Amino acid sequence: MARDNQDLTKGPLARKILFFSAPLIVSNLLQVLFNVADIAVVGRFAGASALGSVGSTTILVTMFTSFLIGVSGGINVLTALYLGSGDRKGVRETVHSAFLFSILTGLTLLLIGAIFSKGILELLNTKPELIDGAVLYIRIYFLGMPALAVYNFGNAVFSAAGDTKRPLKYLSMAGVVNIILNLFFVIVCKMDVAGVAVSSIISQYLSAAMISVALFRSGDIYGLHRSELRLNRNKTVNIIRIGIPAGLQNAIFQIANLFVQAGVNSFDATMVAGNAAAANADALVYDVMTAFYTACGSFMGQNFGAGNRKRVRNSYLISLAYSFGIGMIMGLGLVLFGHQFLSLFSTDADVIEAGMIRLSIMGVCYGFSAFMDCTIMASRALGKSMIPMVIVIIGSCVFRVVWIYTVFAYFHTILSLYSLYIFSWGITAIAEIIYFVYIYKKRVC
Template sequence: MAERTAKSYEIDMCSGAILPKLLRFAVPLMCSSMLQLLFNAADIIVVGRFAGDNSLAAVGSNTSLISLLTNLFIGLSIGANILASRFYGAGEEEGMRQTVHTSILLSLISGLFLAVVGALGARTILTWMQSPPDVLDLAALYLRIYFLGMPATMVYNFGAALLRAVGDTRRPLYYLFTAGVINVILNLFFVIVCRLDVAGVAIATVISQTVSALLVLRCMVRDGGAVRLELRQLRIWPARLNQILRVGLPAGFQGILFALSNVVIQSSVNSFGSTIAAGSAAASNIENFVYVAMNAFYQANVSFTSQNLGAGKYARIRPILLRSQLCVVVVGMLFGGLATFFSPTLLQLYSKSPAVIAAGRNRLLNVCLPYALCGMMDVMVGSLRGIGYSVMPMLVSLVGACCFRLVWISTLFQHPAFHTIETVYWSYPISWVITFLAHVACYLWAMRRLKRHLEALPLRAEKSSCT
């Protein structure tokens, strides 16, 4: 019965029509990501409305730091997803079993490491980041409690990545929705009734994260399929760990580098004053919804490509890429266009100031409207990672996006004629185009190399039989 239930959630990525299965994979994942954003927004809304501006600043100021500290380990979960997809596609049950158990234990170790770093180093790190003195104590308290929930957060992320490897994106959505509802209810209870301020928001987050992690573990323990987890078999297989790190570490470092480059961009935005900064921040929050909608097809592309590579279905790799690009362009243009068209209404949710709304609309016009370019770039990265290349897309992204933006800000932006907020915003779409084209060149080279490798296999087999 358990095995039949597990199979009903899985997707056969290695045969049949690609597009319907891509959509079946990506849509629940898209909904999960958007729900996560909505629940995160609920944290900020509750603390802002019922605890005050200082508490709002304390919670909001931690967002970039949390992303910076967790991106590396989120990258490792991508490595686990790719490796599990490959073994599942190849039908290698033992490799799949080792990957599942190594990944879950790795998630616990990663989470415990982050918990120690966050609990012991919160105040020091916030001081290095020049957190305002009037919110430093509240921000440090929030960060310490938040990071105590990191083991649960990592378990959920790795568990969900393993479920995605077999095409199951629905159950993680159900678990995330359950945990999110609990988070909102506990936010209101701890902040309004118990008056725990930022500590209440952090405690609610930790509890909801723990619920989502327990649901994923329960699912995997009871699963009768490829992602079955037996707690007594938790251990690290060095070969599997090495494979996860080879793919996951470059992905994680890429996330860190993007976060650091965005800090520099943000400082340039801040130089235009609080009105522009507020409008940019509001627009950025709206952009996040467009980004996660497109990112679902990046993750679908990774899983589909990895499975078909493992199964030896090489002819399906290019059609998977083309259909993923089609989906991401449609979603990016549709959502980006809607966000820009309805920007006056959407931005009013963040501010009533006409100047802030105008500043936010300016960013959406320059960054969100062409956001499909970013999705196209990410899908190319997904294909490269899916066929086994992880360092290459990291280096290309580093040069094409991160370094380009830094050079753009330090050269063209410094010229009086181009010292405008629009010049800052243009660095995004231009860097996306440059990086996308570079990734296309890398992909064509990688596919030619794969083709030569496949053509050489019969010759090697023939020589072996002759000897």
């Protein structure tokens, strides 16, 4: 394989997984920081109303972008599988079908956002004074969905080939452009909400263009060629079979989080503000852990395709160990330095103390989510996505809603609310591990 591409079927696994994941960690953290920069610019220079309008769309934006990330995960494991088996035809048909499928998926989400955005925001009880700005932002932002889909596709393909550096480079360049345009449109052009949205879609199309050009110019077997751009029926069905359940799982998580937020809202304003400040830690920790889940899918996919049974198992175990370890280290770090972290978002001592309640509980729990999420990715790497999706929906979504209306309703303490995370992760992880062991013995052993 050329340039930064890696053969994931050979070499010391622990070292290769760590170095493979490092650029992904940086990439994921950059996405979080760029989003923070967007919010900071609109809040600092466009006022509270504009900030509220943009903030009101967070759940909706996260729901659809999470869906695209899930779909790209399916593309990643399928590409890695064919690369590992040396099936050149399978790789080319998968990549070209996935490229077109990603564009079609992005266009579909664009239409959904354009047509139903106002109705969805009203269902989310967006405040009347913010609804117009929120609708304007979301309709502009959704114009970038095809680009976001294409970038995630390209990132999935390069990651499957062992190259995590080029997607990071393209994302970094686009992110810098995004920040510069944010400042220009908001401060100079006085476009507030629209300015932030426009700068976002410009940067998204830039990153999509760069990663697409790289694939069209690539001489590797996963490179794109205009003459081969067609939807192969079997490969498209496989992408749908693995990617769509993963995307739906990610989207449904956001729906479950609405019920959790409703529980938080039942407390006083100080607790709500403290929760909002502490929740900023979630994206930082989860996105770093996600890098190792991607590594798990890529390494297991290539080695499963190559028939390396021992490396399939060890790729899962090492990725699980890394993701659990980094989750615990970051979580405990947040417990120790929580006051300093929360002071970035509030100077109110009461809000900080309220936020510390969440950080103290979640900080010792973050790492355990790896047993659920890494195992789900491992099952996908072996070609199974539907059952893991059903398990996680029941164990981590339905269970949380039931918990809120039973355990939390009975005790109505903040501890009983936050405890649902570790219990839902534990129950789901046990079920996912049992299913993975069954599939592993059936397909690998």
